[in-house]
Amino acid sequence: MMAPNPAQDPDFVVIDVETACARVSSICQIGIVGFRDGREVFAYETLVDPCDEFSSFNIGIHGITPRQVAGQPTFRDIHAVVDSHLRGRITVAHSGFDKGALAAACRVGECPAIEANWLDSVRVAKQAWPQLGSHRLNVLSRFLGIEHRHHDALSDARAAGLVIVKAIEHTGIDLQGWMAKPAQPRAKSPAPADTGPLKGERVAILGEPRDGALARYVAAAGGRVVAAVGATTTMLVIAERQPYGRFVESSEPHRKARELREAGRPIVVLTEEALRDRLMQGV
Secondary structure, three states, X not given: OOOOOHHHOOOEEEEEEEEOOOOOOOEEEEEEEEEEOOEEEEEEXXXXXXXXXXXXXXXXXXXXXXXXXXXXXXXXXXXXXXXXXXXXXXXXXXXXXXXXXXXXXXXXXXXXXXOOEEEEHHHHHHHHOOOOOOOOHHHHHHHHOOOOOOOOHHHHHXXXXXXXXXXXXXXXXXXXXXXXXXXXXXOOOOOOOOOOOOOOOEEEEEOOOOOOHHHHHHHHOOOEEOOOOOOOOOEEEEOOOOOOHHHHHHOHHHHHHHHHHHOOOOOEEEEHHHHHXXXXXXX
């Protein structure tokens, strides 16, 4: 564990928590990492006795068991430490889950609320790299070349912090700019042409935004571009520059499409190249 250095007060801190069950207050691990000038300056991690049950589902995600947290501090025991790292600081979390879990743990443990200035690294990533089909932390880590062990609180916190560092480098928007920057409006799908070989198709695109070049190509052929793979989706097109590389089949859209096919839904999965070849040949 790297202790905080008062001489290197962080520009921002990052927190990630793991929970024991469906109750978000059931924190069983906390990781906090501080960054200054793009570098890690401290790291704090601890297992936590959630004083709650463990579900097999959650254990399957993070691997933490009741035996591992036996004798570990409760959230009330470490509240002051967590508060000292976060209070008044820019605090990054990947989505709103960790913020909500901390608030719930404070309520259940009858601890004072932790007041921080929150920044969602999912929002930052979506605006920095809108072409990605997913902005989950493991996908971003693979795309950005970040070493990462998913669902380990310290590794997740470190990875989310590096997402912020790389977003600042990539966009030129500094930390205060990201704090002030409002969320971008959601991309709108282009209207489908009245006729065309894809008329009647509901097409999800993996790897490009739904207002991008591939979406316009699909719409010009009569297809309706949808935001995500769902029960009514008839086609999933994998963009040529999708961010998953050889792991594309483990992506969330591809997994959903596979489940729909196994359930008997008529959904077709094909690459952008295959789609263009099919339309060129009039198939």
